[in-house]
Amino acid sequence: MRRTSLGGKLFRGLLWVMFGLFFLIPLYSMADFSTRNLIAGGRTLQAWKNLVQDNALYQAIVISLLLAVFTVVLMLVILVPTMIWVRLRTPWAKGIVEFLCLLPLTIPALVIVVGLRNVYLWVTYFLGESALTLTFVYVVLVLPFAYRALDAAMSAIDLKTLSEAARSLGAGWLTTIGRVVVPNIWSGILSAAFISIAVVLGEFTIASLSGYQTLQVQIVLIGKADGPTSVAASLATLLFGFVLLLALALVTRGRRRTTASHVLLASAVAVPAVPANQPGLPA
Amino acid sequence: MSGIARRLRDVLPLLPFLTLVTVFLIIPTVTVIVSAFFADGAFSLEKIATLFSGTALAALWKSVLLSASTAILGALFGAVLAWLIVSSPPTSGVRRAVISLCSVLAQFGGVALAFAFLATIGLNGVLTVWVQQHFGWNLAGSGWLYSLTGLIVVYTYFQIPLMVIVFVPALEGLREQWREAALSLGASRWQYFREVAAPLLTPAFLGSALLLFANAFAAYATAAALVSQGSPIVPLLIRAALTSEVVLGQSGFAYALALEMIIIVAVVMTAYNVLVRRTARWLR
Numbered sequence: 001m002r003r004t005s006l007g008g009k010l011f012r013g014l015l016w017v018m019f020g021l022f023f024l025i026p027l028y029s030m031a032d033f034s035t036r037n038l039i040a041g042g043r044t045l046q047a048w049k050n051l052v053q054d055n056a057l058y059q060a061i062v063i064s065l066l067l068a069v070f071t072v073v074l075m076l077v078i079l080v081p082t083m084i085w086v087r088l089r090t091p092w093a094k095g096i097v098e099f100l101c102l103l104p105l106t107i108p109a110l111v112i113v114v115g116l117r118n119v120y121l122w123v124t125y126f127l128g129e130s131a132l133t134l135t136f137v138y139v140v141l142v143l144p145f146a147y148r149a150l151d152a153a154m155s156a157i158d159l160k161t162l163s164e165a166a167r168s169l170g171a172g173w174l175t176t177i178g179r180v181v182v183p184n185i186w187s188g189i190l191s192a193a194f195i196s197i198a199v200v201l202g203e204f205t206i207a208s209l210s211g212y213q214t215l216q217v218q219i220v221l222i223g224k225a226d227g228p229t230s231v232a233a234s235l236a237t238l239l240f241g242f243v244l245l246l247a248l249a250l251v252t253r254g255r256r257r258t259t260a261s262h263v264l265l266a267s268a269v270a271v272p273a274v275p276a277n278q279p280g281l282p283a
Numbered sequence: 284m285s286g287i288a289r290r291l292r293d294v295l296p297l298l299p300f301l302t303l304v305t306v307f308l309i310i311p312t313v314t315v316i317v318s319a320f321f322a323d324g325a326f327s328l329e330k331i332a333t334l335f336s337g338t339a340l341a342a343l344w345k346s347v348l349l350s351a352s353t354a355i356l357g358a359l360f361g362a363v364l365a366w367l368i369v370s371s372p373p374t375s376g377v378r379r380a381v382i383s384l385c386s387v388l389a390q391f392g393g394v395a396l397a398f399a400f401l402a403t404i405g406l407n408g409v410l411t412v413w414v415q416q417h418f419g420w421n422l423a424g425s426g427w428l429y430s431l432t433g434l435i436v437v438y439t440y441f442q443i444p445l446m447v448i449v450f451v452p453a454l455e456g457l458r459e460q461w462r463e464a465a466l467s468l469g470a471s472r473w474q475y476f477r478e479v480a481a482p483l484l485t486p487a488f489l490g491s492a493l494l495l496f497a498n499a500f501a502a503y504a505t506a507a508a509l510v511s512q513g514s515p516i517v518p519l520l521i522r523a524a525l526t527s528e529v530v531l532g533q534s535g536f537a538y539a540l541a542l543e544m545i546i547i548v549a550v551v552m553t554a555y556n557v558l559v560r561r562t563a564r565w566l567r
Contacts, residue, residue, distance in 0.1 A: 012367060019364050019443075023388065026399040026440065029409035033402035082300040090293050097297070100304045106552050107312055107545065108501035110518055114525065114541040115311030115318075140307045204394050204504035209525055216394045220508045223398060231402045234395035238387075245387050 027238075034232035047228035051236060054229065060218035061233075063131050067214065068200040071138040072193045075146050078139065080189070083150055084181055087159050101147035104140055109205040112137065120210065131212035141206070142199050146192035153188020187251050194248045198241045312545070319542040322535065330539040339520065339540065345431055346500060346517040353438040354495040360439070361446020361495075362488060368447065369454040382451065385444035397508035400437050404428055429510055437505055442495050449494060453487035453562060490558030497551040501544065517544060 037044040052058050079101075086094050104112075116137065123133050162184065166176040182189065204216035213221075215237065223230035322329050333339060364381075371378050403410045404422050411422045427433050457480060465475040503518040514520040517540060524537035 015363065015367055019360075019367070022443075023384070023440070025410060026403045029403035030399050032409045033407075038407065078299050078303060082297055085296045090297065093294075093297060097300070100301075100308070103304075103308060106497075106548060107308065108503070108548060110501065110503045110521055111315055111541045111545055112308065112311045114521060114537050115314035116307070118314060119306060119310055136303065136307050139303060143304075198390065202390070202393050202395070204507070208507065209522065216504070219394050219398070223401075223508070224511070227398075227401065227405075227407070231398045234398040238395050238399075241390070242387055245383065249383060 027235075030231050030235040030238075034228050034235055036228060038228065047226075047232040048236075050226070050229040051233060054222070056213070057215075057218050057222060057229070057233065060213050060215045063213065064201055064215035066132060067134055067138060068197045070132060070135040071142060071200050072196050074135055075139045075142055075192070075196055076189060079143070079146055079150060079192075080182070080185075081177060083147075083154060084159065084163075084177055087154060088163055098147065098151075101143045103144075105144045109141060109203075110209075112140070113206045113209045116206075116210070131207070131214060134207060134210065134212060134214070137206055138196075138200050138203065141203065142192075142196040145195040145199060149191035149195060150185065150188045153185040153191070156188075157184045190251045191248055194244045194251075198244050201237055201240065315538050315541045315545065318535070318538040330535040331542075333536050334539050334543055339536075339543075342514060342517045342520040343543065345515050349431060349434055349438065349516055350496045350499040352435050353442045353499045354492045356435070356439045357442025357446045357495045358450075358488060358492040361443045361491075362450055364443060365447045365450040365454050369451060382447070385447040388444040389441055389448055393504040394508045396437060396440060397505050400428060400433075400440070400509070431515060433509065434506055434516070437509065438499050438502065441505075442499065445498060446491055446495060449491045450487065453484060453491075457483060486558045486561040490555050490562060493551050493555040493558065497548050497555070500551070501548055 034047045035043050035045060037046075050057060051061065082097060086097050120133070123136070127133050159181065162180055163176050166180040171180065201215060203214070204220070207214040208217045208220070215233070219230045219233045219237075222233070319330050320326060320328070334343075364385075368378055368381055400408075402408055405411065405428060406423045406426075408423060414420050414422050428436075461479055462475055465479050466472070470478065501518070503522075506516060506519055507522060510519060514523040521537050521540045521544070524540060
């Protein structure tokens, strides 16, 4: 065991307190600021009520939630069959798919939005002018996170044997995916969904530069006139993120140690070059 | 013939995925790269030349300054916090809680972070008011929060947790036996740190710092929410070029700046990958 002197203990304690203050003061300030009555003094919950009472803000919240749902659905519909197919039938393409999935980590969202204008001319031409068309770009944005989560879950099961068993018992591909594979990678699907929701609800860059009124864009807009409401909405997003990640931690707990939520997130921030069979961290 | 048909049938299910990625990731990126080199349908270095104008160079310099300083601050403080976490008892709930908190805070860039700091040390910020009442100092004085200094403080808030997340595994990879071996061979703790731990951790530390650099360089939302006027750094200059393009025909400028950003991030990330591979040799 490591022996620690009293001085060492004090020093460590002091460091903990300093880090704690640095990280917790802004969070506390948000709660304090958003309940402060700037005009009459004292406390008010008006800023929090504005989340549903302010029409523009409420609309933006609805749009962001819808975007989150659509993104998750489209991401799962596209990514899950692709990843299963790659593992079973076209292993030679696994490297390409992984590379493409992790690519958004090295291409900043800002770059995508700069190059997206021509593409969006076509998208709006076919689908009309709606904030919900952001779904497609958002699926690309969440790919690295979702890929890592799903890949970890799929590596944990014997996909080949399972699907061969299902197929030899007469199941078609849809049945195999829907009734055999998906129930076995359920926790990976949930993780992928939760992380995607968190990313979509927090996304600002693409939405604001494409001129759509999502939650984060609206928060900035309101912030110019009504600080407390913006702070309340920010804190609400943040708390929602905390809850999602907490749920994620519960979902992934008890599975393999290496796929705990923080590692998943971390591996999602980190970069392509790691072999796919190591969901853990490259650093 | 049937081989080709079979191969085609095998690739068919991949098409939705490939189409999505091509249209919404590859094409935009290629558009940026190609457009930066073309003007009016002909190859031209005109747009690239704008990168060497005073405005662009000043923004690049400030972006590099911001990314480098927050990478260094984040890496140093993050490493200390990671060490605090790793050396606390592995069973303690504190450890789990802090790591989970870090994973949320590392993702907590963006708009919410800007407002967190406005609520803390903005003009009417909670800490500003408290310090004003108790000490009479004006923390928000001269609006420094909206300047480069402010951005450095705010960015550090998400850089430290990111460092913790990427650096904790490297610290955990340091086996206890190595320390015991060194100490039982008569090394002092400082010697152990200097001769064993530090050389082993250096690639991971530098790699993480590079990741932090790229992370800060590409960050947009926080700065955009905090700084509504002027464009001190590259991402905000891109915003200015995008939003004013109708007037000034500056979309070419945005392409050039975006290309600059791709190149810098790609170079940094490549270096990061090299260092990560070196770390991977002894880790696990």
